[in-house]
Amino acid sequence: MTLPTDPAANLAELIRCPSVTPAEGNALSVLSGMLKAFDCTVERPVFSDEDTPDVENLYARLSGNGPHLMFAGHTDVVPPGDEAAWTHPPFEAVVANGEMYGRGAVDMKGGIACFVAALARYVERHGRPRGSVSFLITGDEEGPAINGTVKLLEWAAARGESWDAAIVGEPTNPEKLGDMIKIGRRGSLSGRITVTGTQGHVAYPHLADNPVRGMVALLDALLSPPLDEGTEDFQATNLEITTVDVGNKATNVIPAKASATFNIRFNDSWSAESLQAEIHNRLDRAAEENRLRPGREEPAAFDLEWLGRASPVFLTRDEKLIDTLSASVEVVTGSRPGLSTSGGTSDARFIKDYCPVVEFGLVGQTMHMVDERVAVADLETLTQIYLRFLEDWFA
Structure with a gap:
């Protein structure tokens, strides 16, 4: 042969x-x-x-x-x-x-x-x-x-x-x-954030809670400051927002829900567990410091779901x-x-x-x-x- x-x-x-x-x-x-x-x-x-x-x-x-x-x-x-x-x-x-x-x-x-x-x-x-x-x-x-x-x-x-x-x-x-x-x-870790508000008319914002306000604050907390500056063997950890969705086709309706997904490529400064803890801490702080509408006492509420298995x-x-x-x-x-x-x-x-x-x-x-x-x-x-x-x- x-x-x-x-x-x-x-x-x-x-x-x-x-x-x-x-x-x-x-x-x-x-x-x-x-x-x-x-x-x-x-x-x-x-x-x-x-x-x-x-x-x-x-x-x-x-x-x-x-x-x-x-x-x-x-x-x-x-x-x-x-x-x-x-x-x-x-x-x-x-x-x-x-x-x-x-x-x-x-x-x-x-x-x-x-x-x-x-x-x-x-x-x-x-x-x-x-x-x-x-x-x-x-x-x-x-x-x-x-x-x-x-x-x-x-x-x-x-x-x-x-x-x-x-x-x-x-x-x-x-x-x-x-x-x-x-x-x-580098390792890979993906997650999805969901912020739930109250749908309403844009002309009557006091009757609604806009989840987009909270989402913007949460995403900003993930992106800044940088997670690290890199290590001897690896480039810096990088977090990218890959989708932001509200499912809202109307221009005069405050949406009821907003979601966003992200992926992190991380170096040996982190394990999947330590990185998950850092993301939770950043989101908790941002939620506590922000509101879905001015004057509201309750912080922005969110859910965080980890997607798939982390790659170490x-x-x-x-x-x-x-x-x-x-x-x-x-x-x-x-x-x-x-x-x-x-x-x-x-x-x-x-x-x-x-x-x-x-x-x-x-x-x-x-x-x-x-x-x-x-x-x-x-x-x-x-x-x-x-x-x-x-x-x-x-x-």
């Missing part, structure tokens, strides 16, 4: 699978075929949960005696949007001017295609590694992340799997391949993992990558509870965009970096 050593060919096969979350789209079947070509064992558990779609995932392993390296990623992709706006169809993997177009080209079927090619080349040159390599691939990273990596990790660990290190193949490089390795991520901040300090990958990048590209904790969240936030984890993949400039695309030359370069890493890791 021909080994899948060509990353561009691997990626083209994966792009042609329309695996928009939560659909498998045949992507895991295609990936299974590639991995079985060099004798990986492959399992595809399906996980379910209330009020969320079932999701099929993949766990594959090439077993050996020695350290166990995990490569993690996802084959699900975001919707393509207006397909007519694409220069080339989003699920056809057209190559034009040295670039391959397609949804998932960089986020993150490209990373998977390159790691498969790198491991296939390793096996072709050296045989089985002096250790184990596993693929932990979900179909739920771009969705609610309920039936994906979290459950796949639990499932694998319950079967006796353990890992010494992990690489997540997300597109980490901002400008050119080799710019950046992600060694941690984390930082990887494993020198072997970071130094080996950094050296591999430098050997192939000629430049030493920066180490960063910037950006949003990824499934690394779940993997860090099982083993040290870093992220390194393609250039992410076109991810989630119309005309998502990757330079074919970058696919070869990333494959060479992953191959060099495997050779040094298992040396």
Whole structure:
């Protein structure tokens, strides 16, 4: 059987699978075929949960005696949007001017295609590694992340799997391949504030309580002063108001209720619990100091609801993992990558509870965009970096 050593060919096969979350789209079947070509064992558990779609995932392993390296990623992709706006169809993997177009080209079927090619080349040159390599691939990273990596990790660990290190193949490089390795991520916390007033006529404000007055004061308290100024390893904690809603289409009616949602990306100055306490304190003080209408004695009343689960901040300090990958990048590209904790969240936030984890993949400039695309030359370069890493890791 021909080994899948060509990353561009691997990626083209994966792009042609329309695996928009939560659909498998045949992507895991295609990936299974590639991995079985060099004798990986492959399992595809399906996980379910209330009020969320079932999701099929993949766990594959090439077993050996020695350290166990995990490569993690996802084959699900975001919707393509207006397909007519694409220069080339989003699920056809057209190559034009040295670039391959397609949804998932960089986020993150490209990373998977390159790691498969790198491991296939390793096996072709050296045989089985002096250790184990596993693929932990979900179909739920771009969705609610309920039936994906979290459950796949639990499932694998319950079967006796353990890992010494992990690489997540997300597109980490901002400008050119080799710019950046992600060694941690800020945490994420979301909430919703609801202020309840009394609906009334705008001409008779003394008969109503306007919740918008209270909401403005509460939001101002969240935004100022800044939560911190950043730390040695992380940029400053950032709170953004993402929606403000009153559901009022009339211009002459004081609304009965106002709500707002916010998201905080926080650094290692905080835990989710300490940050929640700070938000409560700020809102309580602002509510006590403000009224829904002038002359009213009662403070503005509000409800605070925390949305979803908080993502904790984390930082990887494993020198072997970071130094080996950094050296591999430098050997192939000629430049030493920066180490960063910037950006949003990824499934690394779940993997860090099982083993040290870093992220390194393609250039992410076109991810989630119309005309998502990757330079074919970058696919070869990333494959060479992953191959060099495997050779040094298992040396």
